[in-house]
Amino acid sequence: MRAQIKISLKKDVLDPQGRAIKKALHQLGFSEISEVRQGKYFEVDIDDSLELMASKVVERMCQQLLANPVVETYSYELVD
Amino acid sequence: MNVCVIIFPGSNCDRDIKLALQKTAGFKVTMVWHGDSEVPKCDAIILPGGFSFGDYLRCGAIAARTPIMRCVVEKAKSGVPVLGVCNGFQILCELGLLPGSLMRNSRMLFVCRDVYLKVENTDTPFTGSFEKGDVISIPVAHHDGNFFAMQDTLNRLEGEGLVVLRYSDEAGAITSLANPNGAQRNIAGICSSNGRVVGMMPHPERACEMVLGNTDGKLFFKSLKSALTV
Numbered sequence: 001m002r003a004q005i006k007i008s009l010k011k012d013v014l015d016p017q018g019r020a021i022k023k024a025l026h027q028l029g030f031s032e033i034s035e036v037r038q039g040k041y042f043e044v045d046i047d048d049s050l051e052l053m054a055s056k057v058v059e060r061m062c063q064q065l066l067a068n069p070v071v072e073t074y075s076y077e078l079v080d
Numbered sequence: 081m082n083v084c085v086i087i088f089p090g091s092n093c094d095r096d097i098k099l100a101l102q103k104t105a106g107f108k109v110t111m112v113w114h115g116d117s118e119v120p121k122c123d124a125i126i127l128p129g130g131f132s133f134g135d136y137l138r139c140g141a142i143a144a145r146t147p148i149m150r151c152v153v154e155k156a157k158s159g160v161p162v163l164g165v166c167n168g169f170q171i172l173c174e175l176g177l178l179p180g181s182l183m184r185n186s187r188m189l190f191v192c193r194d195v196y197l198k199v200e201n202t203d204t205p206f207t208g209s210f211e212k213g214d215v216i217s218i219p220v221a222h223h224d225g226n227f228f229a230m231q232d233t234l235n236r237l238e239g240e241g242l243v244v245l246r247y248s249d250e251a252g253a254i255t256s257l258a259n260p261n262g263a264q265r266n267i268a269g270i271c272s273s274n275g276r277v278v279g280m281m282p283h284p285e286r287a288c289e290m291v292l293g294n295t296d297g298k299l300f301f302k303s304l305k306s307a308l309t310v
Contacts, residue, residue, distance in 0.1 A: 013228060014262070016184050065145060068138055068174065070181040071228060 001048055003058045005066060005076040007040040013071045042066060046078075054078055081308055083107045084122040086152065088114045088143045093129035093165065093285060100285040101126070104298045105305040114146040123308050124161040124205070125152055127168030129221070129283055139182060139224045140170030149175060161205035161304065162277045166222055169269070169279030178270055178279045179237065180229030185222070186262025192221040194294065195260050197268055197282060198248040201241055204275040205307035209299045215252040216296040218282035220260055220268075225281040227263035227270075237270055245269035245280055 009015050015037050022036040044061070046054050055078060062074040083101050087094045094111065101107040110120055114132075119125060132143035143149070149171075156162045156177055164172040172178040185191060194217050199210040210216075229237070237243055245268040249258045254266045261281075269280030284297030 012230070014183070014186065014226075016186050016188050016226075016262070020188055065137070065141065068141070068181055070173070070179070070230075071183065 003044040005042040082122045088132035091130035097285040100288040104301040119151045127164040129166030140174040144174035164279040172279040183226040190223040191260045201244040209303040225261040227267040
């Protein structure tokens with residue numbers, strides 16, 4: 001099975017990269033864009049034998065390494 | 081007196097800081113590879129600057145999870161002074177030994193120049209030889225030095241006097257113009273509650289020889305010598 005993990009900056013955290021991307025999009029004519037936040041996306045393949053334990057394992061991975069709890073939040077989906 | 085410098089793949093200030101420790105304060109320096117599980121017996125530990133593990137995932141994130149760091153945390157908790165410079169500061173934050181996080185510079189530029197710093201806390205092993213309020217010049221060289229913490233954490237840091245260094249102008253005024261990276265409240269360096277763990281973005285080891293035009297950095301290493309001699 002595969003975990004699709006998204007890491008986002010918390011809303012209070014300034015995102016200069018997102019801001020630069022928004023500016024570039026505006027320059028390309030996408031004037032309707034009001035906000036861009038940059039994040040990270042991971043695909044992690046997990047042994048199927050983990051079954052019900054998988055979400056616990058993904059949680060631990062996110063907490064211990066993939067996300068920095070000071071500035072980021074995470075969410076994930078498990079797909080076959 | 082023995083100081084251990086921890087080396088990661090991508091560290092690039094390790095030998096500079098080794099020289100600074102040896103030449104300014106006569107320390108014996110042991111270089112320790114990140115894959116080792118033990119830090120040898122030592123009086124202080126330095127996490128040098130650089131780009132450990134290529135800054136993959138987040139600056140300092142992978143280095144903070146290497147085997148050696150478990151031992152660094154244990155030693156820090158037992159009171160061994162630990163200094164993290166630049167990438168070393170990022171690693172200390174990722175480890176949770178210091179609060180907050182170092183984010184991308186607010187203007188997105190890699191900043192490499194001398195900055196003025198106001199010394200606000202002289203109760204750490206690395207700043208004891210300064211006078212409170214001293215203004216010094218030390219180079220910074222980073223892309224991710226924008227110190228961020230939640231407001232309550234910032235208030236706690238300031239309330240407990242844990243801000244060690246702030247970006248200032250030459251006269252010591254804390255202004256937004258003097259802030260090279262957007263760091264909250266101009267914070268350039270902080271310490272742990274017991275003052276034994278210090279993280280700072282500027283590079284004191286690059287300001288230890290007249291031939292480099294600046295010797296303001298020497299006092300960080302001389303402070304450590306004095307702190308350990310007492």
